[in-house]
Amino acid sequence: MNAPFDPGTAETCTLVRILGTSVLPGEHHVLDLQVARLYTRTSVEIPVVVHRGKEDGPVLLLLAGVHGDEVNGIDSVRRILNELKERPLERGTLVAIPVLNVFGFLAMKRELPDGRDLNRFFPGSANGSLASRLAHALVTEVLPAVDVVIDLHSGADQRFNHAHLRYTEGDEASLQLAEIFDPPLILKAAMREKSIRSYLHEKGTSYVLFEGGKARSLDEDVIREAFRGITRVMEHLGLWKGPSDSKRGATALASSKWVRSPNAGLFHPMMENGSKVQRDMVLGFVSDPYGDLVKPVKAPYSGYIICVNTAPVVNQGDALFHIGIQ
Ligand SMILES: [Zn+2]
Numbered sequence: 001m002n003a004p005f006d007p008g009t010a011e012t013c014t015l016v017r018i019l020g021t022s023v024l025p026g027e028h029h030v031l032d033l034q035v036a037r038l039y040t041r042t043s044v045e046i047p048v049v050v051h052r053g054k055e056d057g058p059v060l061l062l063l064a065g066v067h068g069d070e071v072n073g074i075d076s077v078r079r080i081l082n083e084l085k086e087r088p089l090e091r092g093t094l095v096a097i098p099v100l101n102v103f104g105f106l107a108m109k110r111e112l113p114d115g116r117d118l119n120r121f122f123p124g125s126a127n128g129s130l131a132s133r134l135a136h137a138l139v140t141e142v143l144p145a146v147d148v149v150i151d152l153h154s155g156a157d158q159r160f161n162h163a164h165l166r167y168t169e170g171d172e173a174s175l176q177l178a179e180i181f182d183p184p185l186i187l188k189a190a191m192r193e194k195s196i197r198s199y200l201h202e203k204g205t206s207y208v209l210f211e212g213g214k215a216r217s218l219d220e221d222v223i224r225e226a227f228r229g230i231t232r233v234m235e236h237l238g239l240w241k242g243p244s245d246s247k248r249g250a251t252a253l254a255s256s257k258w259v260r261s262p263n264a265g266l267f268h269p270m271m272e273n274g275s276k277v278q279r280d281m282v283l284g285f286v287s288d289p290y291g292d293l294v295k296p297v298k299a300p301y302s303g304y305i306i307c308v309n310t311a312p313v314v315n316q317g318d319a320l321f322h323i324g325i326q
Pocket residue numbers: 066067070152153154
């Protein structure tokens with residue numbers, strides 16, 4: 001398909017044009033993606049940071065904050081940008097959007113102010129809803145210049161994701177990118193309509209989605225895992241010299257299923273996130289507050305725990321453990 005993983009094939013690409021600006025070798029810009037004006041008349045601008053190395057090479061986009069309250073990704077991108085002060089790019093271009101959904105980031109919410117999930121509106125349109133306009137701006141002003149995308153996310157409320165990558169089923173370049181990133185676990189993910197992933201898949205741009213931690217919470221282990229993976233991809237693409245560490249080898253997961261709560265009550269998880277579990281193993285228990293009822297939560301299948309519900313109190317049927325199956 002596309003060939004951003006062969007650093008030798010990008011040699012002929014000399015024009016890097018983002019948001020109407022031609023970025024020349026060795027240049028660094030902070031550009032603004034302009035989307036909307038608020039009812040306070042304040043115009044909303046989304047900073048797009050661009051660093052270009054002295055030599056030609058692939059263009060990598062680090063995208064975070066598609067969901068405004070998923071701050072682990074935002075901090076991971078911040079750390080990469082900070083690292084660039086000590087370790088400038090050798091070649092190629094790094095485009096970083098640490099916070100795409102600035103509206104959600106200000107309000108610490110996943111969605112845009114109108115309640116829409118930005119990741120269900122790609123490729124968007126110039127005259128649509130705010131979500132649609134924002135998607136359209138990214139699609140027309142930034143993505144045409146990009147060869148490879150790493151999109152960073154966290155679990156929703158009270159859902160702590162063990163660091164993992166999701167790659168697109170049937171997309172070899174996406175799987176290859178996931179293996180280079182080398183997280184503990186990689187999960188094959190079905191396509192979700194109108195997501196940025198489905199748009200980029202159709203366009204032939206390599207894309208992986210990082211999942212780690214939970215919304216409105218910074219987790220050091222998750223951020224370090226993302227930083228390490230991004231660094232490995234940058235080194236592979238030749239943006240940085242490398243490799244700076246050796247490959248661990250990710251465990252591949254073909255599908256995933258949720259284990260739900262057998263009854264309402266206080267939830268006591270017993271297994272660590274990321275651990276391997278066997279069928280019928282007790283993963284935790286749910287108890288009522290009165291000392292009588294204690295129900296074990298058993299694994300209906302063998303696999304790896306990729307997400308744990310961190311809520312202290314749950315209802316019957318609530319998703320408790322997400323199990324990735326090999
Ligand atoms: Zn997300």
